[in-house]
Amino acid sequence: MDGPDAGKSDSDRSDRLGALSRRDRDPTTESDDRGQDVGTRPRTRGSDAETIADDGIGRWLLETDTRVGTAIRDIVTIVAIVAISGCLLVGISGVWPPFVAVESGSMEPNIGQGDLVFIVDEGRFAGDGTVAETSIVTVRRGHDSSYQRFGKSGDVIIFLPNGDPTKTPTIHRAQFRVEEGERWVETKANPAYLNGASCADLASCPAPHDGFITKGDANPAYDQVPWSGANTTVVSAQWVTGKAMVRVPWIGEIRLAADSVRSVVGIGPIIVATVGSVLALIWYGTAAETRDP
Secondary structure (H helix, E strand, O other): OOOOOOHHHHHHHHHHHHHHHHHHHHHOOOOOOOEEEEEOOOOOOOOOOOOHHHHHHHHHHOOOOOOOHHHHHHHHHHHHHHHHHHHHHHHHHHOOOOOOOOOOOOOOOOOOOOOOOEOOOOOOOOOOOOOOOOOOOOHHHHHHHEEEEEEEEOOEEEEEHHHHHOOEEEEEEEEEEEEEOOOHHHHHHOHHHOOOOOOOOOOOOOOOEEEEEEEEEOOOOOEEEEEEOOOOOOHHHHEEEEEEEEEOOOOHHHHHHHHHHHHHHOOHHHHHHHHHHHHHHHHHHHHHHHHHH
């Protein structure tokens, strides 16, 4: 029934329905019981809210899905994995670097040119039959104890020829140990590996100091015989930088290639190229982000 307040009631009802309708159409805001807006527009990818200042660099780096953020996160992850792996390998091996790349075929077929070899400190992982005060097993001792490494008796050692740190380290097998003054050519040497030389023909006989006679598995003579291998005198234990433990075929070619490039152009351009590549990746991510709708 119509009354004096009927028109006003209809108007109030209409206003409330209109407010509800507007609220349904605009999901970006919410109102409390007093009609005040308490909601905000949801954060969207690439919005100003998604910034380092708001989130902090750590949270932003972990949660952002922008291209530049993802690129930085991937780079940091890779660097962290490499660093952790490197620390573990150094802890196990006791030397740095823990890998060497084989440059020649003097140890074939047991260790090939281009192989990457994991090495350890001379004093670690000693086998049965070590000699003197070292942790090295020679070929002679390996025969007696049945100790083998890389398909033959005895340890494969890495040493500096003549103790010269400017020379490329050699990776060959320790054949036997000699003492200072020993005429090892006459006492321990295998005539098949002397190329017909006598003790008088060799500068390393008698032995100038205690040490090892060495030989590459593929070489025809001992390293202490001129022009037959590493061309070194008796290898002192102090010249030994490590023992070979495990080889990874062909991977060493990557390192050898990098060393070749570095020797030609120097290390400076390599660093510049690496940093430039990282900056280019970040710039690309930023540019792509600005193009996203």
